[in-house]
Amino acid sequence: MATEVVTVRPVRSVAELARTFDVVGAQFTPAFTSADARFVDLRRAWPEDRSLLLVAESGTGAGIVGGALGFRARTGDVVLRTIGLDPGVRGRGLGRRLVETLVVAAMTLGAASVGAGGVEQATKGFYERLGFHGRGSTMRLELAPPGRIRDLHVRRLRAALGATVP
Numbered sequence: 001m002a003t004e005v006v007t008v009r010p011v012r013s014v015a016e017l018a019r020t021f022d023v024v025g026a027q028f029t030p031a032f033t034s035a036d037a038r039f040v041d042l043r044r045a046w047p048e049d050r051s052l053l054l055v056a057e058s059g060t061g062a063g064i065v066g067g068a069l070g071f072r073a074r075t076g077d078v079v080l081r082t083i084g085l086d087p088g089v090r091g092r093g094l095g096r097r098l099v100e101t102l103v104v105a106a107m108t109l110g111a112a113s114v115g116a117g118g119v120e121q122a123t124k125g126f127y128e129r130l131g132f133h134g135r136g137s138t139m140r141l142e143l144a145p146p147g148r149i150r151d152l153h154v155r156r157l158r159a160a161l162g163a164t165v166p
């Protein structure tokens, strides 16, 4: 069977943000939906932080297959509130693509770090592979300060991600 083509892009509306949150929430046990309090910050982040509100959409008509949803905290740091993918599209680099797209957006917005809370032991390795560090259930990726090194990181990631970076 041909590999399913999946596009990563910012959500286009609050309704799509809620649908993406629901698909992501369905990947967890217990599942959660956009009625959950964790949706509030994301809803508030629309539309200013649209580049951090990413949906993964299948080109084969399956629709939304996951997403990575973040927002800027008052400190200016980016919070990756949640990430999840339908089991059918896991294990082939899409989670990495989502996080790296979000990291490019975070650097473009001038954030100093990207943090993720509530990370389970079984998923810590995923974040570690992407350069995050942390103790307990909080993982953090420190971003290079604005300047030449950051610009280089952005260029490298954009080149690796190709046309998928908005």
Ligand SMILES: CC(C)(COP(=O)(O)OP(=O)(O)OC[C@H]1O[C@@H](n2cnc3c(N)ncnc32)[C@H](O)[C@@H]1OP(=O)(O)O)[C@@H](O)C(=O)NCCC(=O)NCCS
Pocket: 027, 028, 083, 084, 085, 086, 089, 090, 091, 092, 093, 094, 095, 096, 097, 116, 118, 119, 120, 122, 123, 124, 125, 126, 127, 129, 130
């Ligand atoms: C976590 C999740 C988003 C990862 O997505 P994915 O598309 O399967 O991940 P990728 O294929 O992009 O993997 C990226 C890298 O992380 C590694 N990795 C992925 N999941 C891992 C895990 N659970 N433990 C250790 N390493 C892992 C991969 O081997 C890969 O390494 P490489 O790029 O160096 O070869 C996906 O498994 C998922 O939706 N899980 C259910 C929801 C969930 O747990 N979300 C996170 C909550 S904190």
